[in-house]
Amino acid sequence: MTQTTVKPHLMAEVAVAEAPHPFPVWGGMTTIKFAIWLFLASEVMFFAGLIGAYIVLRAGTPTWPIVADVLNVPLVALNTFILIVSSVTMVQAYAGIQAGDQQKLKNMLVTTTVLGIVFIAIQGIEWSALLGEGTTPSESIFGASFYVLTGFHGLHVTGGVVALIVTSIKAFRGRYSQTSHDGVELMGLYWHFVDVVWIILFTIVYLI
Amino acid sequence: MSTESGHANPGYMRVFVFLIILTVAEVGAAMVLATSSAKVPLLIALAIAKATLVAMYYMHLRFEGRLLRFIAIFPLILSIILAIPPLVDALS
Numbered sequence: 001m002t003q004t005t006v007k008p009h010l011m012a013e014v015a016v017a018e019a020p021h022p023f024p025v026w027g028g029m030t031t032i033k034f035a036i037w038l039f040l041a042s043e044v045m046f047f048a049g050l051i052g053a054y055i056v057l058r059a060g061t062p063t064w065p066i067v068a069d070v071l072n073v074p075l076v077a078l079n080t081f082i083l084i085v086s087s088v089t090m091v092q093a094y095a096g097i098q099a100g101d102q103q104k105l106k107n108m109l110v111t112t113t114v115l116g117i118v119f120i121a122i123q124g125i126e127w128s129a130l131l132g133e134g135t136t137p138s139e140s141i142f143g144a145s146f147y148v149l150t151g152f153h154g155l156h157v158t159g160g161v162v163a164l165i166v167t168s169i170k171a172f173r174g175r176y177s178q179t180s181h182d183g184v185e186l187m188g189l190y191w192h193f194v195d196v197v198w199i200i201l202f203t204i205v206y207l208i
Numbered sequence: 209m210s211t212e213s214g215h216a217n218p219g220y221m222r223v224f225v226f227l228i229i230l231t232v233a234e235v236g237a238a239m240v241l242a243t244s245s246a247k248v249p250l251l252i253a254l255a256i257a258k259a260t261l262v263a264m265y266y267m268h269l270r271f272e273g274r275l276l277r278f279i280a281i282f283p284l285i286l287s288i289i290l291a292i293p294p295l296v297d298a299l300s
């Protein structure tokens with residue numbers, strides 16, 4: 001009888017692959033994962049519509065302000081840095097539970113949640129200052145498109161923070177394990193998507 | 209992030225360093241090339257590079273099958289196709 005030997009560093013992945021999934025598997029992935037990717041694809045179309053409208057309005061409007069004079073680019077660059085760091089902590093949470101490290105999962109999920117809250121707070125400070133200076137949604141096409149774009153993204157971050165809080169609570173209750181952590185994976189996919197959208201928005205709205 | 213694809217930790221911190229370098233380069237380019245015609249294409253290229261890094265490594269698309277890659281890329285292609293006519297109209 002032949003015996004298959006598995007290298008020690010692959011043992012964890014073999015255990016995960018052999019473990020029963022709580023969701024049906026289809027096309028090499030769980031159906032819930034397929035569903036979240038379809039959702040993200042629809043979100044791509046949603047933001048593409050908003051960004052496309054922004055570009056068309058900007059190209060067709062003769063008096064567009066110099067964004068560096070109106071918007072606080074250094075503050076928002078800091079916020080971009082914070083969101084990128086939150087993506088790293090999120091992926092480290094996933095790596096933690098993949099390795100069976102419950103403490104790392106909890107630490108990284110809480111850190112990601114805090115960073116998400118800081119991002120929203122800084123966006124609030126930015127909006128508050130802009131509104132105080134008279135840049136309102138009804139003041140100009142620039143104002144309207146700026147608040148719609150950054151506002152919808154902010155709503156997505158807020159939704160993500162709520163989901164992160166729920167995921168963190170589940171992690172502290174021991175609901176995830178090395179062999180069952182679909183919730184952490186789906187949370188990560190959504191959070192990274194929010195990061196990707198911001199990377200594009202930061203360039204188009206604040207730098208160009 | 210598939211367990212089915214069985215990937216290992218693909219250098220998350222290295223990708224993070226690249227993302228920070230590209231972000232600093234973006235902000236720097238926006239200031240230095242304020243009036244240059246190279247500014248817009250350069251900044252868009254840097255943003256696409258950053259978004260691709262996050263999608264490929266943090267969302268693990270690099271390690272996924274064709275179906276998920278298709279689902280991720282198809283709406284982008286469709287968006288570009290749909291954006292071209294109004295953009296051409298606005299610029300003319």
